Amino acid sequence: MLPVVLVVLGLVLGGVALAAHRITLVSAASDAARLQARGDSAEERLAVLGPGVEAEWREEGSLLCVDLNATPGGGLLAALSVRGTGCAARNDLGGVP
Amino acid sequence: MSAPVVLACAFAAVIVGVPVISASAHLEARHRVAGAADAAALAAADALSGLLEADPCALAADVASAAGTVLRDCEMETRTGEARTVVTVLTPFGTVEARARAAPLLPPGGGLHGAVGENGWAWPSAVRGVTQGFHDGFAIDLAVDDAGLLFAPYAGVVVQVGTDGGGMPAACIASPSWWRGPNHSVMIRHDFEGVSIYSSHNHISPGSTGSLGVSVGDRVSAGQPVARAGMSGCTSGAHTHFTLSTRPENAFPDLDPFEYLGPP
Numbered sequence: 001m002l003p004v005v006l007v008v009l010g011l012v013l014g015g016v017a018l019a020a021h022r023i024t025l026v027s028a029a030s031d032a033a034r035l036q037a038r039g040d041s042a043e044e045r046l047a048v049l050g051p052g053v054e055a056e057w058r059e060e061g062s063l064l065c066v067d068l069n070a071t072p073g074g075g076l077l078a079a080l081s082v083r084g085t086g087c088a089a090r091n092d093l094g095g096v097p
Numbered sequence: 098m099s100a101p102v103v104l105a106c107a108f109a110a111v112i113v114g115v116p117v118i119s120a121s122a123h124l125e126a127r128h129r130v131a132g133a134a135d136a137a138a139l140a141a142a143d144a145l146s147g148l149l150e151a152d153p154c155a156l157a158a159d160v161a162s163a164a165g166t167v168l169r170d171c172e173m174e175t176r177t178g179e180a181r182t183v184v185t186v187l188t189p190f191g192t193v194e195a196r197a198r199a200a201p202l203l204p205p206g207g208g209l210h211g212a213v214g215e216n217g218w219a220w221p222s223a224v225r226g227v228t229q230g231f232h233d234g235f236a237i238d239l240a241v242d243d244a245g246l247l248f249a250p251y252a253g254v255v256v257q258v259g260t261d262g263g264g265m266p267a268a269c270i271a272s273p274s275w276w277r278g279p280n281h282s283v284m285i286r287h288d289f290e291g292v293s294i295y296s297s298h299n300h301i302s303p304g305s306t307g308s309l310g311v312s313v314g315d316r317v318s319a320g321q322p323v324a325r326a327g328m329s330g331c332t333s334g335a336h337t338h339f340t341l342s343t344r345p346e347n348a349f350p351d352l353d354p355f356e357y358l359g360p361p
Contacts, residue, residue, distance in 0.1 A: 002103060004107065005103050005104070005106060005107040005110075008107045008110055008111060009106075009107065009110050011114075012110045012111065012113075012114030012115075012118075013114070015114060015118040016114060016117055016118060016121065019117075019118050019121030019122060019124075019125065020121060022121075022125050023121065023124055023125045023128055026125055026128045026129045026132065027128045027132065029132075030128070030129070030131075030132025030133070030135065030136065030164070031132070033136065034132075034135065034136050034139060037136075038139070038143075060163060061159070062149070062151060062156065062159070063159060063160060063163050065163060085163075085164065085165075086132055086136070086164065087133075087136065087160055087163035087164055088136040088139065088140065088160060089136070089139070089140030089143060089144070089149055089151075089156050089159075089160055091143060091148050091149055
């Protein structure tokens with residue numbers, strides 16, 4: 001019985017951790033895209049996320065987008081990846097860092 | 098730990114965990130749609146101000162779409178440069194909506210705008226007064242404040258900015274110390290009651306029109322800042338020489354400006 005309970009608890013806590021991490025990434029991706037697309041550096045904003053978060057920048061026409069990928073934790077969660085995407089209109093000063 | 102207690106713990110974890118995860122998903126959607134609304138409003142405002150070459154609302158729609166959301170509403174205020182957006186996203190728990198607005202920190206001219214009368218004409222200076230009445234035809238010298246902002250008297254299209262090509266006038270030949278170099282002016286064509294009328298501000302500060310974001314070919318509104326008073330041309334002191342004419346010239350105007358602007 002106990003293993004089943006532990007699995008249930010693990011799934012619930014893992015789900016909460018994933019959801020929280022996704023909120024963080026979505027919010028950071030929006031901010032980073034806006035900053036970088038308008039000529040400011042997104043480096044400081046992304047540094048807050050700590051290590052383990054990979055940023056992939058791409059240009060889509062007149063837009064600059066960033067995908068933030070992260071692994072939210074160890075153990076079984078290490079097999080999962082969470083992603084947040086943000087896009088903003090790029091001016092003459094903005095571009096892929 | 099007995100089996101009922103263990104089961105109760107598991108049940109409690111599910112009862113608490115599922116709503117928390119659902120709420121987190123909803124919160125994530127709110128963050129996503131809020132970020133998209135902000136980015137869409139910024140994009141539209143940048144396009145409206147000319148920083149980006151695109152249709153403001155079409156660009157805002159592209160930005161919203163790239164974030165997996167939908168631009169539901171997009172409004173522009175051309176006078177202030179403000180853009181307002183409403184962005185939505187559909188979630189399993191309903192539609193999430195976010196609103197955002199963006200505008201230049203200070204619109205061109207610092208937000209000042211000449212008051213526009215019922216006939217659509219605006220007194221073309223921040224101070225409603227003249228320092229000299231009719232001279233050289235129907236030309237008048239406008240009183241100005243320290244900032245020296247000069248406004249478009251009526252909606253129109255800017256047809257000339259910079260030096261007017263005129264040489265040194267007789268007054269400066271007689272008094273050479275009044276000569277400050279070529280006269281800089283801004284001339285606007287107004288289509289009023291089926292007739293083209295030309296207004297001009299003269300002796301303006303060189304480069305002031307461009308610094309206000311106005312150049313030849315631009316459409317301007319009544320009361321929009323188009324120049325700052327200066328001392329270019331032939332002048333004994335800082336002032337602005339205003340003309341209204343049926344001809345695209347700034348010398349010897351043939352229209353009485355008070356008939357359009359009202360009395361000072």
